Amino acid sequence: MKIGTSGQASIDKVAGPVGEALIMTAIGLAVAVPAVLGYNWLVRRNKLVLDNVRVVSGRLHASLLNTPSR
Numbered sequence: 001m002k003i004g005t006s007g008q009a010s011i012d013k014v015a016g017p018v019g020e021a022l023i024m025t026a027i028g029l030a031v032a033v034p035a036v037l038g039y040n041w042l043v044r045r046n047k048l049v050l051d052n053v054r055v056v057s058g059r060l061h062a063s064l065l066n067t068p069s070r
Helices: 002-006 011-068
Strands: none
Touching: none
């Protein structure tokens, strides 16, 4: 706003907003990177659990099919 009203772009008028933007970007990255790492860890963990459930359910299904009827 100050730049537009004065018509001049001096370094002291530009540096403040640019510095604030850089700080906000750093904070955003500090939040986003751990969130992505945590999400990827949870996705991997869920895939392993799902694989284990498939193995157990397959064994249970095979066991139920091989049980002689009365």
